[in-house]
Amino acid sequence: MQSAIEVRALRKRFDVVDAVKGVDFSVARGEVLGFLGPNGAGKSTTMKMVTGYIPATSGTVSICGHDVARDPIKAKQHLGYLPEGAPLYGEMTPVSFLKFTGAIRRMSGADLSRRMGEVMADLQLEGVRHQRIDTLSKGFRRRVGLAQAILHDPDVLILDEPTDGLDPNQKRQVRQLIRNLAPTKSIIISTHLLEEVDAVCDRVLILDKGRIVLEGTPDDLHARAEGHNTVVVLVHRADTAKSTSALAGLPDVEVTHTDEGEITRISVRPKRRQPVAETVSGALRDAGVQILEIRTERGSLDEVFRSVTAAPVSMSVSQ
Numbered sequence: 337m338q339s340a341i342e343v344r345a346l347r348k349r350f351d352v353v354d355a356v357k358g359v360d361f362s363v364a365r366g367e368v369l370g371f372l373g374p375n376g377a378g379k380s381t382t383m384k385m386v387t388g389y390i391p392a393t394s395g396t397v398s399i400c401g402h403d404v405a406r407d408p409i410k411a412k413q414h415l416g417y418l419p420e421g422a423p424l425y426g427e428m429t430p431v432s433f434l435k436f437t438g439a440i441r442r443m444s445g446a447d448l449s450r451r452m453g454e455v456m457a458d459l460q461l462e463g464v465r466h467q468r469i470d471t472l473s474k475g476f477r478r479r480v481g482l483a484q485a486i487l488h489d490p491d492v493l494i495l496d497e498p499t500d501g502l503d504p505n506q507k508r509q510v511r512q513l514i515r516n517l518a519p520t521k522s523i524i525i526s527t528h529l530l531e532e533v534d535a536v537c538d539r540v541l542i543l544d545k546g547r548i549v550l551e552g553t554p555d556d557l558h559a560r561a562e563g564h565n566t567v568v569v570l571v572h573r574a575d576t577a578k579s580t581s582a583l584a585g586l587p588d589v590e591v592t593h594t595d596e597g598e599i600t601r602i603s604v605r606p607k608r609r610q611p612v613a614e615t616v617s618g619a620l621r622d623a624g625v626q627i628l629e630i631r632t633e634r635g636s637l638d639e640v641f642r643s644v645t646a647a648p649v650s651m652s653v654s655q
C-alpha cells in the first residue's frame with residue numbers, strides 16, 4: 337500500500353545555498369516521523385517543500401496519492417501545517433482566526449463550531465478565546481497555530497517544532513495530543529529536543545547539511561550509543577572482590593567499580609553493545625553475591641546525535 341507521505345530525491349537550492357541535497361523517505365498511516373538535526377540542517381526547508389509552501393528545485397512529494405506540485409489543492413486538503421514560529425494574524429482572536437481558517441478549509445455552520453470547540457478544548461484555549469493573538473504569550477500563540485493545523489482533521493500533519501516555547505506541562509500535553517492523533521494520521525515533527533524522540537516518535541531521520549545521515553526507530557538510535565546495554569549493579573561493599581572476580585571471566589565486557597560508602601557500584605560495559613544483564617546476574621548469583629539493584633542503560637541519544645552530526649573541528653594557532 338502507498339504511504340501517506342512519499343518523498344523522492346527532494347532538493348532545494350536557494351541561490352548559492354544547497355539547503356536540501358536529495359532526500360528520500362516515506363511516512364505510513366499511524367506513524368510519527370521525527371526530524372532531528374543541527375541548526376541549518378534543512379529540516380524546515382524539507383517541511384516547507386512537503387507542504388507545497390515552497391517549490392522544490394527537483395524531486396517529488398506525494399500526499400495521500402496527490403503530487404504536491406501537480407495537484408496542490410487535493411494534496412493540501414489532506415494536510416495540516418504548523419510552520420516554524422507560526423506567524424499568525426495578531427489583530428485576530430483565537431475564535432476569529434479559527435473561523436477564518438475554517439472558511440479557507442470550506443468548513444462552516446455546526447461542523448465548524450463543533451470542531452472549533454474540540455480543538456480549543458484539546459489545546460486549552462478557551463480562557464483566551466476572545467483575546468487578541470498579539471497579546472498572547474508565546475506558548476498560547478503556538479497552541480493557536482496547532483489548533484489551525486488540526487482544525488479540519490487532516491490525514492497528514494507537518495509540525496515544525498510544535499513544542500517550541502511551551503512550558504514543561506504544555507510540552508507534555510502537546511506530546512500527548514500528538515500521540516492521541518497518531519493512530520489515524522501520518523505526522524512529521526521537527527525538534528531539537530532529544531527527549532521528544534522517545535516521547536513521541538516512532539521513527540527518526542537525522543539530517544545534517546541537507547542530507548539524511550541516520551534513520552531508525554528510537555531503539556535503533558539508542559542501540560548505537562557507546563554505553564548501550566551497560567549493566568549497573570549495586571552490591572554490598574563486602575561483596576566487591578567476590579563480584580569483580582566472578583565478572584572478570586565474562587567475555588567481551590569491561591568491568592569497573594566504584595565504592596559509595598557501604599555500597600559498591602559495578603558497571604559492566606559490553607564491548608559490542610550486546611545484552612549482558614542475564615549473564616551478569618547469573619554469574620553474581622552463582623558466586624553467592626546478593627544483588628541490591630540491577631539495571632540496564634539504554635545509552636544517550638545526545639551522544640549518537642553528536643557522533644553523526646559533529647563537523648570535524650579544525651584548529652589553527654595564530655601567533
Ligand SMILES: Nc1ncnc2c1ncn2[C@@H]1O[C@H](COP(=O)(O)OP(=O)(O)OP(=O)(O)O)[C@@H](O)[C@H]1O
Binds near residue numbers: 350353375377
Ligand atoms: N529563503 C532562504 N533563502 C536562502 N537560504 C535559505 C532560505 N531558507 C533557508 N535557507 C538556508 O537553508 C539552510 C537550511 O535551513 P533550514 O531553515 O531548513 O534549517 P533547519 O534544519 O530547519 O534549521 P533550524 O534548526 O535552525 O530551524 C540554511 O543554510 C539556511 O540558511
